[in-house]
Amino acid sequence: MNILILGSGGREHALAWAVTQNPKCEKLFVAPGNAGMALIAECVDLDIMDGAAIATFAFQNRIDFVIIGPEGPLAAGVADQLRAAGLLAFGPSAAAAQLEASKAFTHEICDAAGAPAAGYARFDDAKAAKDYIRAQGAPIVVKADGLAAGKGVVVAMDVPTALAAVDDMFGAGFAQTEVVIEEFMDGEEASYFILCDGENVLPIGTAQDHKRVGEGDTGPNTGGMGAYSPAPVLSDAISTRAMDEIIRPCMAEMARRGTPFQGVLYAGLMIKDGQPRLVEYNVRFGDPECQVLMMRLGAQVLDLLLQTAQGQLDKAQANWADDHAITVVMAAQGYPRSYKKGSVIKGFEALPEDSKNMVFHAGTTAVDRRIMATGGRVLNITARGDNLNEARERAYDMVAKIDWPEGFSRPDIGWRALK
Numbered sequence: 175m176n177i178l179i180l181g182s183g184g185r186e187h188a189l190a191w192a193v194t195q196n197p198k199c200e201k202l203f204v205a206p207g208n209a210g211m212a213l214i215a216e217c218v219d220l221d222i223m224d225g226a227a228i229a230t231f232a233f234q235n236r237i238d239f240v241i242i243g244p245e246g247p248l249a250a251g252v253a254d255q256l257r258a259a260g261l262l263a264f265g266p267s268a269a270a271a272q273l274e275a276s277k278a279f280t281h282e283i284c285d286a287a288g289a290p291a292a293g294y295a296r297f298d299d300a301k302a303a304k305d306y307i308r309a310q311g312a313p314i315v316v317k318a319d320g321l322a323a324g325k326g327v328v329v330a331m332d333v334p335t336a337l338a339a340v341d342d343m344f345g346a347g348f349a350q351t352e353v354v355i356e357e358f359m360d361g362e363e364a365s366y367f368i369l370c371d372g373e374n375v376l377p378i379g380t381a382q383d384h385k386r387v388g389e390g391d392t393g394p395n396t397g398g399m400g401a402y403s404p405a406p407v408l409s410d411a412i413s414t415r416a417m418d419e420i421i422r423p424c425m426a427e428m429a430r431r432g433t434p435f436q437g438v439l440y441a442g443l444m445i446k447d448g449q450p451r452l453v454e455y456n457v458r459f460g461d462p463e464c465q466v467l468m469m470r471l472g473a474q475v476l477d478l479l480l481q482t483a484q485g486q487l488d489k490a491q492a493n494w495a496d497d498h499a500i501t502v503v504m505a506a507q508g509y510p511r512s513y514k515k516g517s518v519i520k521g522f523e524a525l526p527e528d529s530k531n532m533v534f535h536a537g538t539t540a541v542d543r544r545i546m547a548t549g550g551r552v553l554n555i556t557a558r559g560d561n562l563n564e565a566r567e568r569a570y571d572m573v574a575k576i577d578w579p580e581g582f583s584r585p586d587i588g589w590r591a592l593k
Contacts, residue, residue, distance in 0.1 A: 176236050177476075178203045179215070180222040180252070181243030184503075184536035184554040185461035187211050188468040189241060191532065195473035198480075203235065209545050210535025222247050225255025232261050240264070241479060245321055245458050248437075249275040264479045266457050269433040273455040277317045277354040280455050287423035291452040292356040292444075300344045303353055307336045313358035317454075318343045319351070327395060327454075329358065361446030362590070363453060364405040365463050366413065368421055368441065369478060372434035374487035375425055377417065378478065379470065379494075380405040381463040382590065387510060389586050396510045397551055400587030402500040402562060403466040407445050416443055416450040424455075436482065465534050465554045466499035472529070500565045501534070501556040502573055504583045509550035514580065519545045519552070521577035530558045531568055552581060562591055 175198050179190050187210045193199050194214050205228070207217030220231055223246060232240060240256055242248055242265035251268035265271075272279040277296075284291040292315070297303035307314055307330075316339040318326030326343065330336035336355075343353050365383060369376045383401035387393040408416075421441060428435045440456035440463070459467070468475060474493060481490040506513035522545065525533060534556055537549015555572045559565030566588050573583055 175199055175238040176201045176203070177239045177241065178205065178228075178232060178235075178237045179241045179243060180205055180220075180228070180247060182206050182208050182211075183243070183461055184534045184551065185459050185464040186243040187534040187536070188465040188554070188556075189243060189459070189475070190215050191534070192468040192472055192475040193241070196476040198476055203237070205231075208535045209538040209540040210533065212540060223250050223252065225250075225252040228252065229256055229259040229261060232256070233259075238262065239480065239483070243458060245271070245274050245456065248457055249321060253437075262480075262483050264437060264483045266435050266437040267433065270428060270435040270437075271457045273428075273435070273439070274457040275321055277319050277454070278352060280452075281354065283424050283427050284420075284452060287427040289420040289423050289452055290449070292359050294354055294356045296352055296354050298352045300340050303340045303355060304337050306355055307333060307340070310355070310357075312336060315356040315358055316340060316343065317354045317356060319354055329395075359444040359446070359451060359453065361444045362407045363442060363444050364408045365460055366408060366416055366421075366441045366443055367459070367463070367467060368417075368439045369482045369487055369490070370425055370435045370437065370439050371482050371485045371487040372429065372436045373485070375417070375421060376478070376487045376490055376492060377413065378438075378492045379403055379467045380408040380413070381460070381466055382407070383460065383463050384584060384587055387584075389584055390589075394510055396505075398460070398462045399503045399505070399584045400501055401460070401463045401466050402498065402565070402588045402591060403463070403470055404498065406591050408443070412445060412448060412450055415448075416441065420450065420452050436485075438482075461536075462501045462503055462554050465501040465556045469499040469532065469556055469558050470494060470497060497558050497560055498562040498565045499556065499558045500562060500569050500588050501554045502569050502583050502587050503536075503551050504553040504555060504573065504576060504578065504581045505551045506537075506547055506549070507580055507582055513550055515546075515548050517547045517578065517580035519547055519576065519578040519581070521575050524575045525572050531572060532556045533572065547578070547580065555583075562588055566592070
């Protein structure tokens with residue numbers, strides 16, 4: 175098969191790596207890709223928001239399967255355009271992608287399905303939102319209703335912080351037309367990944383990520399500073415409850431509305447006293463959770479994604495090795511605030527790269543055979559082991575070999591599970 179993956183981040187590099195392990199993959203294209211993906215695939219200059227251009231490229235290059243990585247093209251309807259052109263594509267329709275593109279829509283689905291989630295209210299007016307916050311008090315959660323690259327959520331521990339978040343989201347920060355204010359849920363958060371073909375569902379793994387930039391989960395939220403899989407808090411019993419009480423009812427409601435979900439559903443869950451409640455849905459693989467999932471799933475990923483796109487998940491099964499994986503994000507100094515681009519990263523030649531040790535590139539480009547940092551989150555140092563501690567030691571051993579003074583990483587990825 176000739177396969178095209180859309181995206182340029184660590185998630186897409188991990189997907190590309192897993193896909194190339196499968197003998198069904200004859201040639202892999204990535205658009206636009208990055209320096210790491212260029213080592214295993216042909217990078218092409220395509221606008222991933224332009225479904226017509228992608229379809230034209232696919233026909234010209236005899237593409238058999240298109241895998242859409244990021245949420246932006248999904249929300250814009252690229253999957254719809256590709257399928258309308260007769261191409262096989264992995265990813266939900268624009269209508270189904272509202273599960274991520276609109277927090278208010280997700281709450282409507284949960285209400286209709288009876289799925290346990292946070293109490294909420296929605297506002298299109300800053301003053302009304304602030305009045306509600308003052309009446310409710312803190313802690314409280316403020317969410318931009320639309321896509322915000324993983325940064326449109328403020329968990330405010332005091333009222334002034336929540337009020338400032340409303341100003342930011344209605345102002346130049348996010349320019350939202352609506353915000354959702356949610357009750358603060360305490361407990362332990364974990365991520366559950368489920369493939370859905372519009373009718374059938376198949377769980378394919380659990381993970382926990384570290385959203386805050388600083389050690390001990392301190393500082394501002396980021397797109398994710400590291401992750402590990404599996405998530406110990408998502409026991410078999412809790413996973414079953416999540417499927418029965420949240421995932422299946424929501425997917426049935428989506429189908430009932432005529433907008434069946436086809437793709438990967440990322441359910442962020444808050445777990446307390448054995449009860450999972452939904453924090454949010456995303457409609458694509460998480461980043462950096464995807465990196466640890468791909469390391470553990472390997473070549474079978476392509477088969478599973480194909481079965482999803484073909485509506486054949488009832489015939490699919492995910493096979494797991496009894497192991498653990500961890501990824502440590504190396505980011506540019508200053509991230510998630512302002513940071514400099516263009517610094518040179520060295521030390522790659524000293525790193526092992528095999529089925530247990532991988533460096534997935536996120537924000538890089540190659541210039542004159544040098545690897546340059548061009549993003550905020552730049553590298554995902556990823557390793558597998560028989561247990562989480564072994565995987566963690568391998569990952570941080572690789573981090574130590576990277577020569578990049580302009581970068582940093584958290585030293586405590588996995589601390590909750592290891593504690």
